[in-house]
Amino acid sequence: MLTTWTVEDGRCRVREGAMSDITDALPNEAREAAAAVAAPEALRRAIWIDLLNPTPAEEKAVQAALRVEIPTREEMQEIESSSRLYREDDALFLTANFLYGVDSGEYSSTAITFVLTNTTLVTVRYASPKAFTVFSARAQRQPVSLLVSADAVMLHLFEQIVDRLADILERVGADMDRASQRTFRAARTNLKANRRDDQLKETLITLGQVGEVTTRTSETLLGLNRILAFVSAEKASAVRKENQPLIKTLVRDVRSLVDHANFLNSKAQFLLDAVLGVINVEQNAIIKTFTVASVALMPPTLIASIYGMNYENMPELKWEYGYPLAIALMIGSAILPVWYFRRKGWL
Template identity: 80%
Template sequence: MLTTWSVEDGACRVRDGAISAVTAALPAPEARAAAAAVADPEALRRAVWIDLLNPTAEEVRAVEAALAIEMPTREEMQEIESSSRLYREGDALFLTANFLHGVEQGEYASTPISFVLTNTSLITVRHATPKAFSVFGARAQRQPAQLLGSADAVMLHLFEQIVDRLADVLEKIGADMDRASQRTFRTARANLKANRKDDQLKMTLVTLGQVGEMTMRASDTLLGLTRILTFVGAEKASAIRKENQHILKTLVRDVRSLVDHANVLNSKAQFLLDAVLGLINAEQSNIIKTFTVASVALMPPTLIASIYGMNFELMPELKWDYGYPLAVVMMIVSAILPIVYFRRKGWL
């Protein structure tokens, strides 16, 4: 799906390879054909931002032919070495990083997104839609002159939107951890039944697992942004216009603050995980202690029963009229005495 953004006559026109603002009333096949006709080489060269979402081979070739650049393939976007993700070819910068998406649906994942910055255009290649892209697209339609002034401005404003979105995600993670923390320690203090405590602790473990995964993916996104901004900062003399360099400086400060916040959340998550595991271990220790006391309390009655369970002919107690009641009483008393002793020692 190919979308081109440009400012013409003070308006932002969206050309979409699946359905466009101009052809929205048409059925999908007719809309694709009409939009493809609009996205001619001249239109691509005039575009400030070209957004490729799950692009077809024809769409990639059209962009490459119009702008005389070679777009990175999906396999190349998934390379992890820095030299394959951040590099310059001629006047174009190629920037790739993993970005968090799917938080709203609860199916969060990371996807590589490539930014190709030329002197006149920004090309983004992606195979998922982080919410920041949708929000920025809506803003660009409302404020085309402000956000689409130049290719580097589009990229920096898009990064701003991504950073704002990451801040919202980290705030949500922090709120989830606060609720998990309150639930954990409130449950630990309350005088509840053991099975109810186990359910609460299991719920907390699930929450911490989800929070940990989201924090990890958010940190991965921040790491990618840090590398991109560092690389762009080194190339800013030729890649970023002077009037936009203050945006780059602000982005660097914001990303650093989010990295610090993410580290704090990681530490907090580790603390809560240790606390929950400690409470679970304490519950297990209580269970083991109960079984230990029970086994010790039953040892004397078992000994008495074993002695009087022997069928020797010369056992004087066998002829006693009160021998059986006496043996039962001895077993009960011998079981109660250890329990009383443990209680006085504070072990129960």
């Protein structure tokens, strides 16, 4: 889908599927000519062109209108820096992976390319991070401050992405705090084994999700940091002077979020070690119980084995009280190890 953002008379004009919007209003015989002439003019007037899952026809229309080469989806997946951050003539090509889908729980990362020319910003994406939706709504309400120029749109969009990442990290931190309380509460209280196991399992799942989100958030922040460093080097020709302070603010915000993401990763690792420690303690307690039971049952088993032999010359077989004596001996030999373990503090 191709969406264009234009500011006319201080008002924001948004057209989704700009090619069809222009041609559908004309008679049938004039549509082909209008698509070839009017559509490029409309695209050139746009401050921001957002390509979401673009078709080949939409890519060609933007390329013809702006005279820039739009990267393909395969090219956007390249990981080397020279393929993600580069300049061609007067256009900057900036690509990074961005986190999306956190609200739905089906989070992942997607490559998004920003093509910045002197007059137009083109974004090419194949997913919809929430930051784009929020920024689109803000741009319609505040076109004069957000849609001033192509570089201003890009930097304000980066601001929205950073704000969104900050919200995600705050939410992750809150989830981790709840997981921490749940873990240590389960370790302190005398809950039933099934209930305690369920809480520990839920904590492990939460920590796994937290680790995945923070890792992808760190990846997004790393990509943003590289983009901002590249834009800073090119700001003399790519960014208007009044917008250059935004770059410094974004760099500081990104660095602070990187530090916070690293802190959350360290905390998640600590909690994971704590959960595994609690599980190991419980497993050791179970093994200890079986060990004590085995040791306690060894003497009675020995006694029963001795008197289970079928030799004729066994005087105890003819004792009147031999059977109850053997039973009492087995019970006493089982109690004695348990008493000894308790005296030593092993139980």
